[in-house]
Amino acid sequence: MRTNDAQMLVLSALADGPLHGYAVNTAVERMTGARLGRGSLSGALARLRDKQLIEYLPGEGRRRPVRLTDAGRSALGRELNALADVAGQLFETVVPDRIAYQERLNGTDQARAYQQVLLDALDARPGQHLLDWGCGTGAALPALARAATARGRVLGIDRDPRMALRAADLAAGLPNTAVLRADVHRLPLAPGSADRIRTDRLLQHLADPVAALAEARRVLRPGGRLVAAEPDWGTLAVDHPDPAPARAFTRHLTERIVRNPLIGRRLPRLAEESGLAVRAVVPVPVLFREVRAADRVLGLQRNTERAVAAGYLTREQAGEWLEHLARGPFLAAVTVFVVTAEKPGPGPVGGVG
Structure with a gap:
């Protein structure tokens, strides 16, 4: 999986609130049917933290919770809105009967x-x-x-x-x-x-x-x-x-x-x-x-x-x-x-x- 794919999946997984690393991967699996590899997950978390799109909460080890920052939530919202804007202009959004x-x-x-x-x-x-x-x-x-x-x-x-x-x-x-x-x-x-x-x-x-x-x-x-x-x-x-x-x-x-x-x-x-x-x-x-x-x-x-x-x-x-x-x-x-x-x-x- 490419780096940007993993990062967007992590942001989407965190949209509903803080999760620790294992729980992030569980959420990704619910969305996609497959878990991120250990390297893909840790790399995505590190890059998102460097971009200040996520932040860690108090905790220990791999069970330390992580959540979206305001900047991360805005970035995810921009992606969703961009897709919705294009769709609303032309494409059918409701599954037909x-x-x-x-x-x-x-x-x-x-x-x-x-x-x-x-x-x-x-x-x-x-x-x-x-x-x-x-x-x-x-x-x-x-x-x-x-x-x-x-x-x-x-x-x-x-x-x-x-x-x-x-x-x-x-x-x-x-x-x-x-x-x-x-x-x-x-x-x-x-x-x-x-x-x-x-x-x-x-x-x-x-x-x-x-x-x-x-x-x-x-x-x-x-x-x-x-x-x-x-x-x-x-x-x-x-x-x-x-x-x-x-x-x-x-x-x-x-x-x-x-x-x-x-x-x-x-x-x-x-x-x-x-x-x-x-x-x-x-x-x-x-x-x-x-x-x-x-x-x-x-x-x-x-x-x-x-x-x-x-x-x-x-x-x-x-x-x-x-x-x-x-x-x-x-x-x-x-x-x-x-x-x-x-x-x-x-x-x-x-x-x-």
């Missing part, structure tokens, strides 16, 4: 681009039984219902009760379309009962994607098809003159925010290992040229603040990073992989008879 976020994302040009690739790969036919795993608010259900026609069936599946309720309201106006609240790791569906499974950005959040893929194989008919669209967050690139904060932002996202951040690149292998035959892998670049649009999807300010708290960025780096992104020109990109896999064996490619 999950339903609002899903509806917002599905309405973007970026989502429409790869979702069309997903729909084309699904190749749903009249009379088929179609499943939409992680259907969310049900945005894809109308297109699936049109593809299956009144001869087929469409079932949206979501574990979240609010999402399922919103999707059910939409499904009520569609022919032979329903919504099931269930966990895709273990579905109350008969083996071989589905012709097609569509899933969009679901596997990245699952506790066990391998178990879900095995469940897909179980519920598909022989010759049935799974098409999954998943981002690979390791490919996230945000342009900045200094590559260090951009790399730190991406590293924090992949290590702390997303449960399965590299699922995009891993999905073809995991599908094969689950007994599915991978027929196609299509990488779809998702490009952002406008910072507000990117922020509404990537949570630039919110996740930058989290990265600071976790020690991936200093507050000074974060402020400069967000200020530059706000000034523009802006460019960010991430790759979404659309993977088509089938259950081996003969099976009808048209209707279900």
